[in-house]
Amino acid sequence: MRDTGAHPTAALHLAGVERSYREGEGKLAVLRGVDLTLEPGELVALVAPSGAGKSTLLHIAALLERADKGSVSVAGVETTGLGDAALTELRRASIGMIYQFHHLLPDFTALENVTLPMRLAGADKKVADSAAHALLSELDVDRRAGHRPGELSGGERQRVAIARAVANRPAVLLADEPTGNLDPGTAEHVFNAFVRLARSTGLSALVATHNHELADRMDRRVTLVDGRCETL
Numbered sequence: 611m612r613d614t615g616a617h618p619t620a621a622l623h624l625a626g627v628e629r630s631y632r633e634g635e636g637k638l639a640v641l642r643g644v645d646l647t648l649e650p651g652e653l654v655a656l657v658a659p660s661g662a663g664k665s666t667l668l669h670i671a672a673l674l675e676r677a678d679k680g681s682v683s684v685a686g687v688e689t690t691g692l693g694d695a696a697l698t699e700l701r702r703a704s705i706g707m708i709y710q711f712h713h714l715l716p717d718f719t720a721l722e723n724v725t726l727p728m729r730l731a732g733a734d735k736k737v738a739d740s741a742a743h744a745l746l747s748e749l750d751v752d753r754r755a756g757h758r759p760g761e762l763s764g765g766e767r768q769r770v771a772i773a774r775a776v777a778n779r780p781a782v783l784l785a786d787e788p789t790g791n792l793d794p795g796t797a798e799h800v801f802n803a804f805v806r807l808a809r810s811t812g813l814s815a816l817v818a819t820h821n822h823e824l825a826d827r828m829d830r831r832v833t834l835v836d837g838r839c840e841t842l
């Protein structure tokens with residue numbers, strides 16, 4: 611029997627998720643019944659060919675896009691039937707996102723980019739500054755804390771973006787090709803820093819990557835075959 615309810619202990623739980631897009635007169639069925647569970651502290655790599663639906667899956671898991679069918683629960687909260695405001699609140703409280711391109715605010719320093727989500731969540735400036743410095747140190751980029759993104763290297767910018775994504779201790783981190791824009795050496799350095807941080811904080815993460823070597827460092831690899839999730 612198909613599981614469709616919330617999964618109280620999982621960081622992320624998708625059951626029977628379907629999503630299609632309009633294509634000319636017909637439709638393109640991208641996700642055709644995705645079942646995926648991320649337990650707390652689990653690091654899962656999503657490895658699949660271009661166009662298989664990785665970004666679509668991540669956007670649905672991030673509550674940025676709605677599934678046509680199926681259920682998505684984040685940190686034990688079943689999202690089917692929630693309104694936009696409740697989804698936004700759950701996303702803010704429970705999800706961190708990292709993209710291929712950093713999306714940092716250009717006029718803010720690295721430190722300010724990391725403290726912003728904490729301040730928006732109500733943290734006091736001193737507490738936020740000190741937590742942000744600690745995160746930037748763990749990611750080996752604190753010496754650049756006072757610089758703006760335009761003054762940082764690509765690898766430094768991605769490490770700041772990681773620090774920002776985990777600043778509010780999300781239940782789940784979703785990453786779409788987080789090192790896809792970096793040269794292999796820098797990608798490895800950034801990925802190692804990410805895995806170290808994730809292990810030390812018990813973060814759960816679903817990371818889409820084309821890089822099999824990096825995917826091997828995660829606990830588990832999954833792929834998308836004909837719109838369904840399979841373990842590799």
Ligand SMILES: Nc1ncnc2c1ncn2[C@@H]1O[C@H](COP(=O)(O)OP(=O)(O)OP(=O)(O)O)[C@@H](O)[C@H]1O
Nearest residue numbers: 631632638640658659660661662663664665666667
């Ligand atoms: N908003 C949209 N409208 C119509 N079609 C879309 C939309 N978003 C994605 N698609 C299509 O859905 C399919 C899956 O796209 P998706 O971006 O999820 O793949 P992907 O696995 O992330 O690919 P890549 O590795 O190239 O980024 C593609 O054929 C894409 O053209």
